[in-house]
Amino acid sequence: MNDPFIVALDFSSGKEVRTFLQPFSHTSLFVKVGMELYYQEGPAIIHSLKEQGHRIFLDLKLHDIPNTVKRAMQGLARLEVDLVNVHAAGGTRMMEAALEGLEAGTPNGARRPYCIAVTQLTSTSEQMLHNELWIGRTMEETVLHYAALAKQSGLDGVVCSAKEVPLIRKHCGEAFLTVTPGIRFADDEKNDQVRVVTPYEAKKLGASFIVIGRSITCAENPIAAYERLQQEWKGEEKK
């Protein structure tokens, strides 16, 4: 069964990725390639991870005018990854353009990647939303509104904190994907994450997928950390 866990490969070289993935060589993972890794290694890292049989979330959070996002997605679609994302803050026209680009660029016979929209980064607090972003609505209202815009635009789901999943599922339906970073084991440092839950809480809240980086990649024993993740998802939370 494919675990609903997406492991963030936040490394700056293919060499570090290979070292990290070595103990997982018997496992087909769902991995996330973000800006740090993609800007250094480019399409080559995608080809290599696909050859190893991993599913891929290419997390570039596209946010630009519709024409630019459409043309960028048309090119990225040729990589045949499983999941890509945009920023919902780009608006409905941009989100629609992302889908147009993905449809146009996906090779014949292949299914286009799922496309989801970042609502509010899990590193954004309610404070920052009001005082820096000058958004007057609550975090929940804002995240739900952005999710509704993403759904209206035809996207497959959103990136949000697991805290907002129940509200999104209620208003956008259970088939609308909720991909939730900001995941930490109870005894982990939060680092720059603000809207954080444990894997166990994320499961209870109904997240479709959880994105987990440093709790695994910076663990003493990443394999043991991944197994702890599986246990927590099964409902055996370890304090």
Ligand SMILES: O=C(O)c1cc(=O)[nH]c(=O)n1[C@@H]1O[C@H](COP(=O)(O)O)[C@@H](O)[C@H]1O
């Ligand atoms: O789109 C993302 O993946 C993302 C959205 C978001 O709101 N918050 C967030 O942390 N992420 C990514 O999820 C990963 C979280 O990493 P850790 O904090 O190390 O678990 C990073 O690669 C972030 O870029």
